[in-house]
Amino acid sequence: MRVRVFVTGGTFDKEYDELTGRLYFLDTHVDEMLRRGRCALDVDVETLMMVDSLEMTDEQRALVVRACRDCDQTQIVITHGTDTMVETAAAIAAGVSGKTVVLTGAMVPYAFGSSDGLFNLGSALSFVQSLPAGVYIAMNGRSFPWDDVRKNREAGAFERLNA
Amino acid sequence: MRVRVFVTGGTFDKEYDELTGRLYFLDTHVDEMLRRGRCALDVDVETLMMVDSLEMTDEQRALVVRACRDCDQTQIVITHGTDTMVETAAAIAAGVSGKTVVLTGAMVPYAFGSSDGLFNLGSALSFVQSLPAGVYIAMNGRSFPWDDVRKNREAGAFERLNA
Amino acid sequence: MRVRVFVTGGTFDKEYDELTGRLYFLDTHVDEMLRRGRCALDVDVETLMMVDSLEMTDEQRALVVRACRDCDQTQIVITHGTDTMVETAAAIAAGVSGKTVVLTGAMVPYAFGSSDGLFNLGSALSFVQSLPAGVYIAMNGRSFPWDDVRKNREAGAFERLNA
Amino acid sequence: MRVRVFVTGGTFDKEYDELTGRLYFLDTHVDEMLRRGRCALDVDVETLMMVDSLEMTDEQRALVVRACRDCDQTQIVITHGTDTMVETAAAIAAGVSGKTVVLTGAMVPYAFGSSDGLFNLGSALSFVQSLPAGVYIAMNGRSFPWDDVRKNREAGAFERLNA
Numbered sequence: 001m002r003v004r005v006f007v008t009g010g011t012f013d014k015e016y017d018e019l020t021g022r023l024y025f026l027d028t029h030v031d032e033m034l035r036r037g038r039c040a041l042d043v044d045v046e047t048l049m050m051v052d053s054l055e056m057t058d059e060q061r062a063l064v065v066r067a068c069r070d071c072d073q074t075q076i077v078i079t080h081g082t083d084t085m086v087e088t089a090a091a092i093a094a095g096v097s098g099k100t101v102v103l104t105g106a107m108v109p110y111a112f113g114s115s116d117g118l119f120n121l122g123s124a125l126s127f128v129q130s131l132p133a134g135v136y137i138a139m140n141g142r143s144f145p146w147d148d149v150r151k152n153r154e155a156g157a158f159e160r161l162n163a
Numbered sequence: 164m165r166v167r168v169f170v171t172g173g174t175f176d177k178e179y180d181e182l183t184g185r186l187y188f189l190d191t192h193v194d195e196m197l198r199r200g201r202c203a204l205d206v207d208v209e210t211l212m213m214v215d216s217l218e219m220t221d222e223q224r225a226l227v228v229r230a231c232r233d234c235d236q237t238q239i240v241i242t243h244g245t246d247t248m249v250e251t252a253a254a255i256a257a258g259v260s261g262k263t264v265v266l267t268g269a270m271v272p273y274a275f276g277s278s279d280g281l282f283n284l285g286s287a288l289s290f291v292q293s294l295p296a297g298v299y300i301a302m303n304g305r306s307f308p309w310d311d312v313r314k315n316r317e318a319g320a321f322e323r324l325n326a
Numbered sequence: 327m328r329v330r331v332f333v334t335g336g337t338f339d340k341e342y343d344e345l346t347g348r349l350y351f352l353d354t355h356v357d358e359m360l361r362r363g364r365c366a367l368d369v370d371v372e373t374l375m376m377v378d379s380l381e382m383t384d385e386q387r388a389l390v391v392r393a394c395r396d397c398d399q400t401q402i403v404i405t406h407g408t409d410t411m412v413e414t415a416a417a418i419a420a421g422v423s424g425k426t427v428v429l430t431g432a433m434v435p436y437a438f439g440s441s442d443g444l445f446n447l448g449s450a451l452s453f454v455q456s457l458p459a460g461v462y463i464a465m466n467g468r469s470f471p472w473d474d475v476r477k478n479r480e481a482g483a484f485e486r487l488n489a
Numbered sequence: 490m491r492v493r494v495f496v497t498g499g500t501f502d503k504e505y506d507e508l509t510g511r512l513y514f515l516d517t518h519v520d521e522m523l524r525r526g527r528c529a530l531d532v533d534v535e536t537l538m539m540v541d542s543l544e545m546t547d548e549q550r551a552l553v554v555r556a557c558r559d560c561d562q563t564q565i566v567i568t569h570g571t572d573t574m575v576e577t578a579a580a581i582a583a584g585v586s587g588k589t590v591v592l593t594g595a596m597v598p599y600a601f602g603s604s605d606g607l608f609n610l611g612s613a614l615s616f617v618q619s620l621p622a623g624v625y626i627a628m629n630g631r632s633f634p635w636d637d638v639r640k641n642r643e644a645g646a647f648e649r650l651n652a
Binding site for chain 3: 316
């Protein structure tokens with residue numbers, strides 16, 4: 001397998017629970033999205049956890065780092081909630097070297113018609129194949145090095161620290 | 164503007180005409196797709212033509228080459244029908260140098276729920292920012308150099324000549 | 327089973343063939359639509375044919391009439407192409423009595439995001455339960471008796487003959 | 490205007506707030522849904538309130554009853570959250586006579602791809618034209634008299650009291 005995709009949850013994969021009216025996690029949509037994108041890349045998708053990134057614990061974050069370090073692939077995409085995506089990127093940068101790791105997510109769940117998820121997944125899979133080793137965030141059609149990015153919560157978009 | 168997008172039509176932009184039951188071209192969906200992808204890239208979209216790529220004339224193809232050569236940007240994405248995408252890529256390679264040009268399209272119109280268009284646009288915009296100067300096709304989650312790619316019409320997917 | 331649904335094809339059920347770029351018939355979407363509508367009615371769906379209504383032959387039309395007459399149910403919905411829906415309604419009116427038969431269809435295939443199909447199916451299933459015996463067309467949120475309706479091809483909508 | 494539609498909110502009209510990750514109300518989708526259904530009925534849509542039906546106050550419920558009584562139309566559709574739809578139907582039945590009033594809603598917001606909203610709106614608009622004066626709930630492809638219906642919260646569906 002050429003590209004590894006680790007699923008951690010996030011808005012990306014949230015579903016609407018019609019009995020409670022709340023958003024929740026069921027299974028990941030990544031496989032369905034790859035089919036819809038007619039993706040012919042050799043991709044190995046693995047769900048590590050399904051969590052809201054605001055609730056990701058230190059142990060879970062360490063598990064993500066370990067998964068990146070221990071897998072055979074050198075090209076890794078991680079789907080992740082946007083709220084702590086930068087924090088996880090920093091943890092990976094501290095613990096993994098010699099690999100290209102791209103974190104992505106969505107502002108709107110894929111299950112909604114208006115989701116940015118499919119665009120972001122196409123973007124992340126492309127950056128991971130073409131950027132040099134390092135840890136990046138792919139959102140809003142751009143790639144950001146892990147140490148020069150923040151989520152602007154008012155705008156709902158990622159931006160460079162020194163823009 | 165950092166990235167130039169030239170629209171030429173193709174399946175990507177086809178609409179369903181409910182009066183005739185046929186597919187046709189109205190306006191491009193690229194702007195709407197960029198909004199949906201929450202794309203924060205500096206993008207300048209220009210429609211050069213709206214044609215089925217099987218009907219693209221030599222004059223039209225020459226116009227696309229000229230547009231790539233004459234524009235200020237060095238990062239160019241072209242939306243194009245898949246049937247003659249390789250032919251146009253070759254024409255651009257012969258006429259343009261020092262720029263990264265990425266052609267993309269869709270197997271299913273964006274107006275259909277199951278379209279690969281949003282995935283491909285995210286992919287093309289990412290490759291164009293990260294690949295060195297040259298002419299490429301971005302389809303199926305992959306990038307192909309213009310001289311090592313063909314559309315496999317039976318499979319409905321692009322592949323390397325020497326895979 | 328309380329309500330019988332006969333599927334005959336029409337725009338309703340057209341798919342996009344990504345290899346040829348043409349619209350075609352595969353399986354009906356009616357079952358999926360009933361699930362999406364959380365329909366709890368006792369419905370028995372049967373596909374009689376999958377044809378463009380412009381190509382429906384006299385034999386096929388006779389088969390539809392016979393199916394309506396011979397089935398156990400007295401409440402029947404028929405999905406049908408809009409172009410000859412009025413003609414089939416007249417044939418049914420001539421051959422079936424004592425039953426409520428409602429024909430419906432769509433201007434845009436269900437597989438397209440913008441389809442009117444789900445709205446029309448909800449409408450037809452409701453009219454068939456509440457209108458007296460007779461043959462009707464349910465389109466555009468209205469019901470029309472079979473002998474006071476025509477498709478206005480310029481407007482893409484159904485209207486009374488004596489509006 | 491032949492049919493009056495009163496909007497009160499409910500799941501039907503909920504949006505996803507991409508900044509907070511919560512569902513909220515913006516404007517109603519009913520007009521867009523009528524366009525998508527190619528609805529040619531003479532419909533007058535008025536938003537009375539935009540509330541979660543669990544939070545509808547007695548004053549708001551009285552306002553809905555008054556709106557039904559005071560409007561010129563005798564065919565009225567009300568979009569409403571499903572949780573207290575039966576309660577509002579009873580209030581209308583106590584306060585309005587000589588009109589056909591049909592309440593409907595959705596289990597999944599219209600903004601989600603998988604919503605039942607369009608099906609239910611088509612259904613409610615059809616029942617309101619064909620049922621005799623009285624107050625009804627139109628959900629799950631069925632119509633229920635206001636005094637013989639309850640929401641089965643476990644199943645997420647409406648059913649007769651004496652089924």
